[in-house]
Amino acid sequence: MTxxxxxxxxxxxxxxxYALVALGFVLVLNATNAVNFAQGEMVVAGGFLAVAxxxxxxxxxxxxxxxxxxxxxxxGLLLSLAAxxxxxxxxxTAVFISTIAFGIIVQNAVLALSGPEPATASALVAAxxxxxxxxxxxxxxxSMIATAAVLVALMHLLLERTQLGRRxxxxxxxxxxxxxxxxxxxxLIVVAFAxxxxxxxxxxxxxxxxxxxxxxxxxxxxxxxxxxxxxGGWGRVWGAVLGALLIALFESFVASLAGHLAxxxxxxxxxxxxxxxxxxxxxxxxxxxxx
Amino acid sequence: xxTFLFRTILxxxxxxxxxxxGIAAARAESAATIPVLAPLTGFLALExxxxxxxxxxxxxxxxxxxxxxxxxxxxxxxEGAVNAFARILRTGPPTALVAPMLGTQMLALxxxxxxxxxxxxxxxxxxEITERGNPWVFRFFPGDAVVKTAQARYTVEELGRRRVxxxxxxxxxxxxxxxxxxxxxxxxxxxxxxxEALAPAVRDMxxxxxxxxxxxxxxxxxxxxxxxxxxxxxxxxxxGLGLPIVAGSAMHQPATAALLEPAELSGVCAESGASPxxxxxxxxxxxxADYRARFRTEPDAFALAQYDGVxxxxxxxxxxxxxxxxxxRRLASEVYEGLAxxxxxxxxxxxxHDAVILCYDGRDRTPRVVRRYxxxxxxx
Numbered sequence: 001m002t003x004x005x006x007x008x009x010x011x012x013x014x015x016x017x018y019a020l021v022a023l024g025f026v027l028v029l030n031a032t033n034a035v036n037f038a039q040g041e042m043v044v045a046g047g048f049l050a051v052a053x054x055x056x057x058x059x060x061x062x063x064x065x066x067x068x069x070x071x072x073x074x075x076g077l078l079l080s081l082a083a084x085x086x087x088x089x090x091x092x093t094a095v096f097i098s099t100i101a102f103g104i105i106v107q108n109a110v111l112a113l114s115g116p117e118p119a120t121a122s123a124l125v126a127a128x129x130x131x132x133x134x135x136x137x138x139x140x141x142x143s144m145i146a147t148a149a150v151l152v153a154l155m156h157l158l159l160e161r162t163q164l165g166r167r168x169x170x171x172x173x174x175x176x177x178x179x180x181x182x183x184x185x186x187x188l189i190v191v192a193f194a195x196x197x198x199x200x201x202x203x204x205x206x207x208x209x210x211x212x213x214x215x216x217x218x219x220x221x222x223x224x225x226x227x228x229x230x231x232g233g234w235g236r237v238w239g240a241v242l243g244a245l246l247i248a249l250f251e252s253f254v255a256s257l258a259g260h261l262a263x264x265x266x267x268x269x270x271x272x273x274x275x276x277x278x279x280x281x282x283x284x285x286x287x288x289x290x291x
Numbered sequence: 292x293x294t295f296l297f298r299t300i301l302x303x304x305x306x307x308x309x310x311x312x313g314i315a316a317a318r319a320e321s322a323a324t325i326p327v328l329a330p331l332t333g334f335l336a337l338e339x340x341x342x343x344x345x346x347x348x349x350x351x352x353x354x355x356x357x358x359x360x361x362x363x364x365x366x367x368x369x370e371g372a373v374n375a376f377a378r379i380l381r382t383g384p385p386t387a388l389v390a391p392m393l394g395t396q397m398l399a400l401x402x403x404x405x406x407x408x409x410x411x412x413x414x415x416x417x418x419e420i421t422e423r424g425n426p427w428v429f430r431f432f433p434g435d436a437v438v439k440t441a442q443a444r445y446t447v448e449e450l451g452r453r454r455v456x457x458x459x460x461x462x463x464x465x466x467x468x469x470x471x472x473x474x475x476x477x478x479x480x481x482x483x484x485x486x487e488a489l490a491p492a493v494r495d496m497x498x499x500x501x502x503x504x505x506x507x508x509x510x511x512x513x514x515x516x517x518x519x520x521x522x523x524x525x526x527x528x529x530x531g532l533g534l535p536i537v538a539g540s541a542m543h544q545p546a547t548a549a550l551l552e553p554a555e556l557s558g559v560c561a562e563s564g565a566s567p568x569x570x571x572x573x574x575x576x577x578x579x580a581d582y583r584a585r586f587r588t589e590p591d592a593f594a595l596a597q598y599d600g601v602x603x604x605x606x607x608x609x610x611x612x613x614x615x616x617x618x619x620r621r622l623a624s625e626v627y628e629g630l631a632x633x634x635x636x637x638x639x640x641x642x643x644h645d646a647v648i649l650c651y652d653g654r655d656r657t658p659r660v661v662r663r664y665x666x667x668x669x670x671x
Contacts (some may be wrong), residue, residue, distance in 0.1 A: 010497030116336030
């Protein structure tokens with residue numbers, strides 16, 4: 001039982017960061033109908049920004065969160081201006097390639113600025129762990145889950161309860177009608193990229209302490225976000241969060257039963273099964289055209 | 292008298308001119324083309340940067356030799372290394388090649404190097420690169436046959452542990468280390484009660500840690516790259532695993548230790564060819580200081596081994612070796628007293644035969660050398 005709880009805690013801490021990455025991925029997907037392949041590198045950029053800020057600000061990692069999110073939001077804004085808006089009338093493959101290129105530029109910029117060494121940032125609240133019976137509960141794992149939950153809740157409020165959120169949803173559902181109704185669709189696209197960048201940056205800060213970060217880690221996070229969105233439902237905001245948590249739990253439990261190699265392979269078998277048996281994902285598809 | 296003086300001065304000037312000409316000729320002869328191929332991006336970027344730095348520092352310390360060199364990032368794919376080598380060959384075969392430390396890239400390069408007659412000077416630990424009968428490969432970091440034997444012997448003979456949990460990487464490095472560790476533990480009468488392979492991208496170590504705990508081992512032995520080593524040690528500490536850990540050479544790297552808190556390193560040991568930052572001699576201390584000043588980072592055993600390897604090549608060049616074949620002959624037959632150890636080929640290109648075990652005391656991130664194994668395979 002202790003081991004089971006330990007696995008759940010660990011999986012949720014990693015899954016909660018996958019959820020933030022996937023959430024940002026869906027925001028851009030809904031706003032543009034295009035896949036942002038630079039989302040993984042945004043995680044790396046956020047993590048390394050946190051690593052750079054950690055020695056300058058003698059505060060727990062959570063205090064860096066606003067700065068990191070602002071920094072990667074600015075990077076998201078740059079991404080939209082450089083890699084999306086100039087190409088938005090071109091075929092979707094042009095945007096795929098331009099976001100991949102932007103991601104590679106970010107990765108190499110991080111490599112040039114920080115070097116190849118893996119890095120770690122300050123713990124979010126506190127390092128170490130406490131014991132509950134035989135179970136060791138890491139403060140970092142708990143604070144990762146809590147921070148991600150707060151950010152997801154704030155995103156929910158933003159999308160559901162604010163004018164900005166309503167406009168974002170309206171332009172995602174039908175950009176032409178939204179434009180005809182006077183909604184500044186292009187500006188909202190830029191906002192979506194900035195929000196996605198902020199969420200990815202937060203994920204980078206969250207993982208940088210317990211799981212470390214290297215400049216080349218972005219592809220792994222991007223892949224997890226993509227799978228989460230496919231499993232949860234293409235274009236579904238809550239589907240992305242659900243898919244991310246399911247991936248982390250699936251990997252953790254299968255790895256504990258059959259090993260990590262089997263978990264890796266079976267995750268893709270599960271993905272294929274979802275595509276074959278329920279191609280719209282668990283919560284159904286929100287965007288008509290799948291990338 | 293004047294005539295005698297004049298003749299003497301003239302003779303001296305001629306002798307000086309001849310000697311200057313000789314020096315110039317010697318300088319002209321002491322030239323070499325030594326490209327550096329190293330994985331500078333991807334999961335082995337940290338080790339690849341050390342390899343590159345070691346080679347560049349050796350170039351810098353041999354100013355009397357004209358060295359033509361370029362550094363090429365091979366990434367982590369075999370074709371990245373082969374393509375880079377093919378491009379280098381277009382301008383003629385180099386005198387020697389600093390070859391990437393990634394085992395899969397080395398295996399891909401071996402046939403091409405033999406065909407072109409280029410000695411490969413590397414610090415790859417993958418055992419197989421010197422097991423294919425290729426006379427052009429020279430490995431200056433002790434291979435797995437050496438360091439894994441030392442790792443297993445320290446675990447069993449010094450720590451007295453006999454129930455081993457082994458976690459290794461899925462890469463060629465991990466597989467090679469696994470093979471040698473299993474053989475060494477079997478030879479020492481220790482039982483491997485748990486074994487699992489991890490891809491370098493695995494983040495969550497809780498599944499493997501909870502499983503291995505259930506197997507009730509008395510020691511955890513690792514054969515992982517740098518970042519996964521640190522990740523597993525951090526998560527093991529958070530879970531309160533409470534087992535001594537004897538890690539592979541990735542743990543000795545200062546950048547790996549820098550990821551962890553000193554307390555998390557308590558009870559952690561690692562094998563390596565050397566540990567420059569642990570000191571040992573005034574020459575080593577000077578080398579460490581020079582490395583820090585030049586690269587603004589801490590040196591590791593990979594950098595030191597590559598430095599020694601390139602220095603041995605440059606000694607051969609200075610002694611008159613001008614072609615790949617001549618350098619190969621000298622590397623294969625001579626003994627070189629490097630900073631880390633004495634190097635000589637075992638006939639298959641394994642140049643390094645000593646290993647050290649380092650341990651952290653939990654108070655800081657500088658390991659102490661606790662055991663030195665000299666000529667491991669010969670001395671048993």
